[in-house]
Amino acid sequence: MKQLPTKVPLFLAILLFIGGCGKKEQPTPAEENELITTVRLKFTENGTTNTQTFQWKDLDGDGGNAPTITSIVLRASRTYKLDVEFLDESSTPAVNKTADIQSEADKHLIAFTPIPSSLFTYTAGDKDSRNFPLGLTGTVITSFTNMGTLRVQLRHQPPINGQPVKNGTITPGSDDVNVTFSITVAP
Amino acid sequence: MNRWLLLGVLLLGGLGTHSLFAQSLTDCHCLIKGVVKDRETRQPIAGAVLILKETGRNATTDAQGQYKIEQLCQGTYVLECRIVGYKVIKTTISLQHSAEEDINLNEDEVHLQDVEIVARRIQAPLTQKSTVLQGQALEQTRGQTLGDALKQITGVTVLQTGASISKPVIHGLHSNRVLIMNNGIRQEGQQWGSEHAPEIDPFIAKRMTVVKGAAGVRYGSDAIGGVILVEPEELPKNGKINGELNTAAFSNARMGVVSGTLQGGIPKWEGFGWRIQGTLKNGGNIRTPDYFLANTGIQEQNFSVTAGYRTGKVGVEAFYSQFQTNVGIFSGSHIGSTSDLLNVIKNGEPFIKVDFNRQIERPNQLISHNLLKIKTFRNFNGNRLNLIVGRQYNRRAEYDLHGPQATTNPALLFRLTTFTGDLTFEHKPIASKVNGQVGLSGLYQYNFTDGRPLIPDFEQKNLGLFLIERVVHQKWEWEAGVRYDWRKLDVFQFIGTTLDPRLHYFGSWSGTSGVVHTAREGLSFRVNFGTAWRPPNPSELYSKGVHHGAAAYEEGDDQLKPEVAYNLIGSVDYTHKRFRAELGVYRNLIQNFIYLKPQAEPILTIRGAFPYFKNVQTQAVFTGIDVDTEWEIITNKLIHTQKLAYLRAYDLRQNNYLVLIPANRLESGLRWQLGKALKCDNTYFSLNHLWVDRQRRVPPNSDFMEPPAAYHLWSVVAGGDLPLSKGKVLQWSITVQNLFDTAYRDYLNRFRYYAIEQGRNSSVRLKWSF
Numbered sequence: 001m002k003q004l005p006t007k008v009p010l011f012l013a014i015l016l017f018i019g020g021c022g023k024k025e026q027p028t029p030a031e032e033n034e035l036i037t038t039v040r041l042k043f044t045e046n047g048t049t050n051t052q053t054f055q056w057k058d059l060d061g062d063g064g065n066a067p068t069i070t071s072i073v074l075r076a077s078r079t080y081k082l083d084v085e086f087l088d089e090s091s092t093p094a095v096n097k098t099a100d101i102q103s104e105a106d107k108h109l110i111a112f113t114p115i116p117s118s119l120f121t122y123t124a125g126d127k128d129s130r131n132f133p134l135g136l137t138g139t140v141i142t143s144f145t146n147m148g149t150l151r152v153q154l155r156h157q158p159p160i161n162g163q164p165v166k167n168g169t170i171t172p173g174s175d176d177v178n179v180t181f182s183i184t185v186a187p
Numbered sequence: 188m189n190r191w192l193l194l195g196v197l198l199l200g201g202l203g204t205h206s207l208f209a210q211s212l213t214d215c216h217c218l219i220k221g222v223v224k225d226r227e228t229r230q231p232i233a234g235a236v237l238i239l240k241e242t243g244r245n246a247t248t249d250a251q252g253q254y255k256i257e258q259l260c261q262g263t264y265v266l267e268c269r270i271v272g273y274k275v276i277k278t279t280i281s282l283q284h285s286a287e288e289d290i291n292l293n294e295d296e297v298h299l300q301d302v303e304i305v306a307r308r309i310q311a312p313l314t315q316k317s318t319v320l321q322g323q324a325l326e327q328t329r330g331q332t333l334g335d336a337l338k339q340i341t342g343v344t345v346l347q348t349g350a351s352i353s354k355p356v357i358h359g360l361h362s363n364r365v366l367i368m369n370n371g372i373r374q375e376g377q378q379w380g381s382e383h384a385p386e387i388d389p390f391i392a393k394r395m396t397v398v399k400g401a402a403g404v405r406y407g408s409d410a411i412g413g414v415i416l417v418e419p420e421e422l423p424k425n426g427k428i429n430g431e432l433n434t435a436a437f438s439n440a441r442m443g444v445v446s447g448t449l450q451g452g453i454p455k456w457e458g459f460g461w462r463i464q465g466t467l468k469n470g471g472n473i474r475t476p477d478y479f480l481a482n483t484g485i486q487e488q489n490f491s492v493t494a495g496y497r498t499g500k501v502g503v504e505a506f507y508s509q510f511q512t513n514v515g516i517f518s519g520s521h522i523g524s525t526s527d528l529l530n531v532i533k534n535g536e537p538f539i540k541v542d543f544n545r546q547i548e549r550p551n552q553l554i555s556h557n558l559l560k561i562k563t564f565r566n567f568n569g570n571r572l573n574l575i576v577g578r579q580y581n582r583r584a585e586y587d588l589h590g591p592q593a594t595t596n597p598a599l600l601f602r603l604t605t606f607t608g609d610l611t612f613e614h615k616p617i618a619s620k621v622n623g624q625v626g627l628s629g630l631y632q633y634n635f636t637d638g639r640p641l642i643p644d645f646e647q648k649n650l651g652l653f654l655i656e657r658v659v660h661q662k663w664e665w666e667a668g669v670r671y672d673w674r675k676l677d678v679f680q681f682i683g684t685t686l687d688p689r690l691h692y693f694g695s696w697s698g699t700s701g702v703v704h705t706a707r708e709g710l711s712f713r714v715n716f717g718t719a720w721r722p723p724n725p726s727e728l729y730s731k732g733v734h735h736g737a738a739a740y741e742e743g744d745d746q747l748k749p750e751v752a753y754n755l756i757g758s759v760d761y762t763h764k765r766f767r768a769e770l771g772v773y774r775n776l777i778q779n780f781i782y783l784k785p786q787a788e789p790i791l792t793i794r795g796a797f798p799y800f801k802n803v804q805t806q807a808v809f810t811g812i813d814v815d816t817e818w819e820i821i822t823n824k825l826i827h828t829q830k831l832a833y834l835r836a837y838d839l840r841q842n843n844y845l846v847l848i849p850a851n852r853l854e855s856g857l858r859w860q861l862g863k864a865l866k867c868d869n870t871y872f873s874l875n876h877l878w879v880d881r882q883r884r885v886p887p888n889s890d891f892m893e894p895p896a897a898y899h900l901w902s903v904v905a906g907g908d909l910p911l912s913k914g915k916v917l918q919w920s921i922t923v924q925n926l927f928d929t930a931y932r933d934y935l936n937r938f939r940y941y942a943i944e945q946g947r948n949s950s951v952r953l954k955w956s957f
Contacts, residue, residue, distance in 0.1 A: 027635065029684045160481045175795065178793075
């Protein structure tokens with residue numbers, strides 16, 4: 001009958017510790033895969049080449065310093081072309097995410113909600129492969145002088161279990177961006 | 188007198204003395220003798236007390252573990268063996284003359300019974316209330332997660348993130364406040380996260396023990412609410428190959444689970460044993476009474492290998508296990524902003540309803556956990572030296588749904604490596620009364636976080652030293668212990684790309700003292716006062732960011748101090764004829780209790796405003812009662828059981844209740860033991876009712892939604908043993924949970940905001956042992 005020398009198990013145990021403590025990798029700064037820090041709204045009045053840019057910017061991401069938001073000022077009873085850009089400016093050079101969203105148009109929808117709703121009407125100028133709007137470019141027709149807020153949402157609406165859920169409304173999916181600007185429609 | 192009997196035997200010779208002795212009604216020269224051994228090491232146990240319940244006669248084993256009880260009358264007796272630190276053993280002994288009985292003419296005695304008793308050592312503290320889940324009760328949980336299997340124990344509930352992810356909650360405490368010992372090794376796997384379920388395959392266990400209350404002295408930090416011991420069977424001793432195959436099929440999620448074990452030895456090498464075990468699980472979308480939950484499938488593949496060799500003096504065992512799972516996270520729960528959350532709460536149900544599907548897409552969790560453990564012991568002069576070393580690697584990848592992203596990268600990846608070492612010395616009984624152990628524990632751990640920097644990279648070193656002593660004297664058992672723990676935490680935080688390292692030192696004493704008193708047959712009392720501590724984890728110190736699914740911005744505080752718990756727990760066990768009751772009362776005072784406190788102003792992020800929570804410390808007290816009763820209405824035929832749990836958790840500084848505390852609950856069961864029926868043995872049928880109250884004890888305006896209403900759940904179980912050829916047996920059971928497909932929500936389920944709970948779930952379980 002074989003008898004294991006008692007030194008063997010202790011030796012194995014020590015070996016386990018030493019073997020485990022080999023070269024270890026060094027800590028590296030983490031990088032967030034997808035981060036949108038900036039929402040840029042560009043209003044170009046019809047018939048002119050004047051472009052006004054308003055930004056919602058939170059460079060250091062969630063928390064830290066508060067975001068900087070520029071207030072929107074538009075003229076009443078005008079028609080504007082509205083272009084939206086999404087950027088990641090947390091590092092240099094800045095990364096423009098707009099092209100990514102464009103390429104995944106079937107899974108995204110940009111919604112504009114003015115409060116009160118009488119501030120202006122919006123019509124999207126672009127469509128995805130299923131003929132639903134995307135919202136990266138569109139038309140804004142302002143009505144009378146007023147003040148309020150404008151909520152801009154980038155909805156992420158990927159298919160679930162292979163079935164597309166995007167239906168042109170903001171109901172399906174979840175927010176990737178949900179920012180609020182203050183807006184004045186001046187005379 | 189003995190000489191006359193001897194003469195009688197000689198005279199009758201080969202005629203068969205059977206009838207003669209059987210007619211001798213006043214024959215009281217029988218004796219019971221034998222040896223008491225430890226089940227695992229086969230070493231004799233000195234100081235074991237053996238009691239014959241019918242007569243009250245008793246004996247104590249000597250240094251060789253031998254005992255003898257003489258001058259007994261013929262009859263049937265129940266022999267009870269009690270040893271400090273071991274499970275109580277009861278055997279029935281029949282002192283009747285039988286045809287096979289040898290009469291040894293060299294001895295004076297006749298009617299001799301040599302009874303070897305093999306006792307199982309228990310790892311749980313002696314004077315604390317602990318409940319064991321094994322045998323048929325454990326078999327009925329097969330296929331469920333570890334948390335779900337344990338929730339049948341009074342005082343234990345689950346914290347869920349949907350039905351696939353559940354974490355055990357002991358007396359209202361969970362995550363970092365409940366320690367799980369996986370086959371003797373501390374389970375380390377980002378347990379601070381409420382949606383991080385323990386990465387353990389319940390099939391490796393033959394026994395699960397829940398120790399309620401602070402058990403810091405024996406196990407170290409984190410054992411504030413209790414300890415869960417997941418223990419496999421000892422390795423086989425003989426060379427025969429045997430095993431078992433378990434299958435479970437569930438109607439809800441159309442889930443199938445299969446698990447097999449094969450074990451044996453090597454015929455020429457006595458003392459060697461091996462075991463291999465594997466489990467596969469596959470389920471699809473979970474069904475609620477009204478709709479399916481999209482993307483709630485689960486796939487799991489686990490296996491484990493054990494090999495060991497032991498003699499009476501020494502033993503060594505190696506164990507390796509691998510756990511892998513892909514868990515789908517309900518798409519309807521992955522909201523982007525507070526307005527998303529408020530919209531779905533207002534809607535009352537998910538916006539998107541789907542059909543059944545097994546496909547798991549994003550969002551999902553992909554987790555693997557490997558454990559390598561080597562255990563060795565050495566006996567010398569009645570003392571025992573144990574060494575357990577282990578290495579575990581936990582890889583947790585969480586795939587998010589949000590943002591334009593590379594489809595192969597997880598949003599969050601944790602890689603945690605932990606080395607543990609435990610050296611314990613159990614000294615031989617001092618004065619045959621005092622048993623105890625002294626131990627040294629070490630832990631070395633390092634973590635890497637890739638993707639979103641939810642918690643930083645860190646390195647941790649722990650060292651602990653403890654001493655526990657137990658004394659048994661007549662009807663009293665005393666226990667006392669003390670421990671000191673020390674921890675060094677190196678944190679590698681980055682501000683942008685610049686390294687900002689931090690260093691933390693933590694240290695604390697823990698103590699325990701308790702007593703068990705057996706007042707008389709059927710009445711015993713148990714009281715324990717214990718302390719435990721818990722240093723803040725890296726998430727509580729350094730987290731900073733939005734917690735998706737919780738719709739909250741959470742921030743850590745690197746100035747947090749360790750929590751210290753002072754727990755007083757007492758219980759009474761009463762047995763009288765066909766009625767048994769257990770009443771447990773506890774009060775757990777936790778100093779520096781860390782929790783997330785909502786701040787006045789929300790935090791504005793790219794996804795809108797989120798409620799802002801900061802990790803703060805307060806003084807909390809948890810008070811509760813657990814009651815278990817069992818009444819054999821008709822002996823061995825009809826049994827009624829009742830379980831009641833009451834818990835009140837209070838924040839002494841804020842003068843308000845704590846959030847996310849389980850509500851009161853009452854569970855009743857009625858069980859018919861039909862014996863032989865339908866060609867099966869041990870058939871039974873049971874009916875169960877669970878009532879969970881609405882949690883009324885919450886601070887106002889502390890949640891997005893009021894705690895859900897109270898609910899009633901019914902379930903039935905039927906089972907039996909079907910005899911097969913060659914003496915084999917197929918154990919079967921059919922269970923229907925949520926019999927009436929009740930629609931309800933549970934306060935401790937994160938998904939209560941988004942959907943109702945699982946509907947009816949019918950399951951069939953088969954176990955074939957060969």
